[in-house]
């Protein structure tokens with residue numbers, strides 16, 4: 001039986017999800033790690049090479065080693081400091097975003113039954129993919145804003161997809177997600193497994209890398225989107241490619257969310273260069289960047305009334321940690 005190989009370096013990134021920390025990947029591949037990693041990379045390169053539509057993605061990966069490293073530990077430390085010094089708890093973040101009136105107000109939370117079922121399904125899948133986004137924040141933001149059109153990047157098990165679809169269910173809102181193929185990993189059948197079949201009607205996954213898939217996702221919403229969540233390629237350049245596309249796709253008053261902004265300075269630079277006002281929400285050792293596109297949200301009251309406090313959970317939710325460990 002394959003024995004998990006110790007982490008070689010925490011600066012390595014998981015080839016499955018792009019997130020830092022290769023522990024889960026090593027557990028997948030076990031001994032002979034380097035050899036198998038090399039083979040996996042070759043398979044992946046071949047897969048992309050055969051598909052001209054994905055050459056932009058491949059090109060970015062190929063030239064990365066020759067470009068200045070904007071994801072180095074120094075950049076990460078700087079980004080972590082930047083995020084930490086600006087972070088507020090979820091309730092306060094929702095207040096700053098004008099989604100609730102006071103930090104004391106309640107906010108809606110994803111049903112514990114849905115979370116439990118999704119947890120069971122993810123465990124049963126037996127495969128290892130990227131951890132969850134901040135589902136409490138996603139659910140509350142989508143629900144309180146009355147969103148009906150959403151795009152996210154990065155699906156994996158589909159925790160964030162579940163949060164979006166559940167929040168928009170009453171209004172029949174649509175979610176389009178982008179997630180790159182997993183050549184040779186055999187994960188495809190399990191992508192989005194957290195989302196129950198009954199909730200998939202208004203969901204479409206573009207199974208392509210961001211560099212190609214994201215524009216396809218945007219094209220599915222000619223009238224623009226109400227909310228965007230970025231949780232795919234965590235590199236600086238990956239974010240700087242996708243952020244402007246998502247930002248442009250947002251309607252006035254639309255909500256922009258980006259997970260794990262402590263990874264590098266992309267979110268900080270993006271909001272700074274464009275002079276966008278922002279909020280940083282802290283959760284379980286990571287940080288989520290949020291911003292509202294200037295302008296009034298069309299055709300709806302500014303936002304639904306905030307729920308009474310008893311209807312919501314507190315930020316330390318009993319059932320759903322801000323980021324699930326990969327199971």
Ligand SMILES: C[S@@+](CC[C@H](N)C(=O)[O-])C[C@H]1O[C@@H](n2cnc3c(N)ncnc32)[C@H](O)[C@@H]1O
Pocket residue numbers: 016017018019129130131132133134153154155156157158159160161178179180208209210211231232233234238
């Ligand atoms: C952290 S996981 C997403 C977790 C998900 N948002 C959730 O809450 O469960 C990151 C995902 O991004 C995908 N990904 C990484 N790089 C990508 C790229 N360049 N284009 C598209 N998807 C990418 C990975 O395949 C992985 O499924």
